[in-house]
Amino acid sequence: KLPPTFSRIDLALDFDTDESFALPFVPDTYAVRWTGFLRVPEDGEYRFTCGSDDGARIRIDGAAVVDHSALRPYGESNGKANLTAGTHPIEVVFYENYGYASCRLWWDGPGWKRRIVAPEFFTPPAEFASVTPPFIASISPPSGFVEDEVTIRGAGFAGAASRVTFRGVPAEIVSATADRIVAKVPV
Numbered sequence: 130k131l132p133p134t135f136s137r138i139d140l141a142l143d144f145d146t147d148e149s150f151a152l153p154f155v156p157d158t159y160a161v162r163w164t165g166f167l168r169v170p171e172d173g174e175y176r177f178t179c180g181s182d183d184g185a186r187i188r189i190d191g192a193a194v195v196d197h198s199a200l201r202p203y204g205e206s207n208g209k210a211n212l213t214a215g216t217h218p219i220e221v222v223f224y225e226n227y228g229y230a231s232c233r234l235w236w237d238g239p240g241w242k243r244r245i246v247a248p249e250f251f252t253p254p255a256e257f258a259s260v261t262p263p264f265i266a267s268i269s270p271p272s273g274f275v276e277d278e279v280t281i282r283g284a285g286f287a288g289a290a291s292r293v294t295f296r297g298v299p300a301e302i303v304s305a306t307a308d309r310i311v312a313k314v315p316v
Contacts, residue, residue, distance in 0.1 A: 142163060142233060144230070166216040170238070185206065300315045
């Protein structure tokens with residue numbers, strides 16, 4: 130029930146390492162709540178698998194499909210739902226309590242096997258409809274030395290709230306706009 134530290138659009142739930150969360154703080158203890166809509170391509174039974182370290186809960190149409198609230202090293206929890214073709218409200222809650230962090234969401238559907246739920250099957254909630262999902266179009270120069278400035282161009286960057294890392298090491302942001310970030314290569 131606390132207000133969020135920050136909000137953003139994630140294109141998929143496929144965070145397999147601490148660094149993949151790209152958080153603007155050191156990830157030791159935190160919780161994430163993803164909300165939006167899941168586009169189901171056809172009627173049928175769907176099996177959802179959430180791999181997490183630590184806890185995770187998935188609700189679709191308000192009903193719990195996966196609920197693993199205990200601390201654990203990486204593990205997977207499963208649940209099934211009969212869904213009709215179309216959009217369904219989805220909420221995924223994940224929490225991390227020290228150590229390794231991971232949260233990944235797969236699904237199996239009628240006639241196809243397990244795969245990560247791809248970005249084209251998610252739609253953000255209405256309050257984020259006008260937000261451009263982030264993407265990187267170019268990085269210049271493509272490599273550099275410590276303290277060199279690198280320009281990242283794209284769209285959907287959060288300006289001053291952006292975080293850039295080089296192999297997991299946070300970089301100093303020199304300047305940032307919605308479509309351009311200049312960062313120094315860290316030590």
